[in-house]
Amino acid sequence: MNHKYFTEADVVSLEHTAKQIRSDIVQMIGKAGAGHPGGSLSAADMITALYFHVLNIDPARPDWPDRDRFILSKGHACPALYAALARRGYFDVSELSHLREYGSMLQGHPDMRRTPGIDISTGSLGNGLAVGVGMALSARLHRQEYMTYVMLGDGELQEGLVWEAAMAGAHHDLKNLIAIVDCNGVQINGWVNEIMNVEPIGDKWRAFGWRVLEVNGHNMKDLLTVLHTARTMRHPTVILMRTVKGRGVSFMEDNSAWHGKAPDEEQMTRALREICKEGVV
Numbered sequence: 616m617n618h619k620y621f622t623e624a625d626v627v628s629l630e631h632t633a634k635q636i637r638s639d640i641v642q643m644i645g646k647a648g649a650g651h652p653g654g655s656l657s658a659a660d661m662i663t664a665l666y667f668h669v670l671n672i673d674p675a676r677p678d679w680p681d682r683d684r685f686i687l688s689k690g691h692a693c694p695a696l697y698a699a700l701a702r703r704g705y706f707d708v709s710e711l712s713h714l715r716e717y718g719s720m721l722q723g724h725p726d727m728r729r730t731p732g733i734d735i736s737t738g739s740l741g742n743g744l745a746v747g748v749g750m751a752l753s754a755r756l757h758r759q760e761y762m763t764y765v766m767l768g769d770g771e772l773q774e775g776l777v778w779e780a781a782m783a784g785a786h787h788d789l790k791n792l793i794a795i796v797d798c799n800g801v802q803i804n805g806w807v808n809e810i811m812n813v814e815p816i817g818d819k820w821r822a823f824g825w826r827v828l829e830v831n832g833h834n835m836k837d838l839l840t841v842l843h844t845a846r847t848m849r850h851p852t853v854i855l856m857r858t859v860k861g862r863g864v865s866f867m868e869d870n871s872a873w874h875g876k877a878p879d880e881e882q883m884t885r886a887l888r889e890i891c892k893e894g895v896v
Contacts, residue, residue, distance in 0.1 A: 621839045625668065629835050632702065633663040637863045637890045639698035639711055645883035647715040650723070653873045654768060655695040657799040657832065657858040664838040665764065666699040669846075674704035677731040683761050684734045684750050688743020689768035689797065690724040691875065697721050697730070705732040741774025743767060744794055748784050751792040762846060766795045770802030772813040778823065784851040785824030793845045794825070794853040797832065799860040803874045820853045832856035863890050 636659045644650035666672070670683040687696050694714065701708045706720065713719040720729045724738030735746050747765035754761050771777060784792050796816065800807050807813060817827045826848050830841040838856075845852045860874070861867030864886040878886055 620843050621668065621836075626835050626839070629663055629667055629839075632667055633660045633835070634863075634890055635702065636663055636695060636698040638887055639701075640694045641864070641878065641883055641886045641890065643694050643698070643711050643714040643721075644877045645880070646712055648877050649715055649875075650694055650877055651691040651875045652694070652864070652867055652878070653801065653860040653870070653875075654689055654692040654797065654799065656862045656864065656867065657860050658689075658692050658766065658797050659695045659698075659862070660833050660835060660858075661766070661795060661797070661838055661856055662695045662699050664835060664842060666703050668839060669842045670764070671761065672703075672732075674700075674732070677705060681759055681761055684747070684763040686735050686743045686747050686750075686763070686765040687725055687737055688747075688765055689740065689771055690737035690743075692766075692768075692797075693721075693723070693725045696725065696733075700730070700732040703732075706730075740768070740771045741776040744777055744780035744784070747792055747794070748780050748787070748789065751784070751789040752787060754791055755787075755789075760791075762791050762793060764793050764795060766797060768802070769796055769798045769800065769813055769816065770807050770810070772796065772816065772819075773811045778819075781820065781823040781825060789851045790849045792851045793842075794820075794851075796853060796855050797858055798855050799858040801860040801869060801871050801874065803871065805871050816855055820855075824851070826850045826852040827855065828852060829855045829857065832858035833862055865889055 640655045672682045673679050714721045715723050725733045727733040727736045743765050747763045750763045820827050830837050867873040
């Protein structure tokens, strides 16, 4: 592979990093005894691609005015984001062992007042895209070049505010706004299509005036390609990222029971063995 925007070495390195982040996720949640492994694991590859290859950011200057913004609207998946921030150099990796501890910088949902690199506090589902619209409008008004990325869950699309924000993003033709939907098909108490079906997702976003791209959310080469394409489309764009809830841990995959449950010691050992089975972490 000799891609214009990335190399084979880039892909291999990013795949290695994604495995490390998955390992971090399992260990963080296992030690904390609480957390959300399923949606953190499904988002790990995309978050890796963003933080280690795509986003224009500087860990030494987390408040740099011209940095790209990232909003984790599905804030319960913050273990994946925390692991990426630590591995990228925003804070010491040792902080990951203090997930959800009282007074820790790493709370159960992202807190911009505590954690370097968090652009907005999230966790109440449905709000992230509206905040992203505001950030993208701010960039336009202040003649700044940064991009704003918002990651949502597919179950989160059941929230009406998402579609109000989508309408606003299209109305204002926010070329600097990219939404990413983690389409893992599972929410806290079952399959999304059984609880409240949100398909056809692509047709709905198109009807609201967005450009729509779809990608295998666990193929690093495809993720890098689609992220570059989205950044150059010059229209508000949504990436529908088809993923597996709990990706990388067989007994967590496609299982709503692991939406918000911590593994015990035996389960954690088994999960880490599966994640590391190729021997690269």
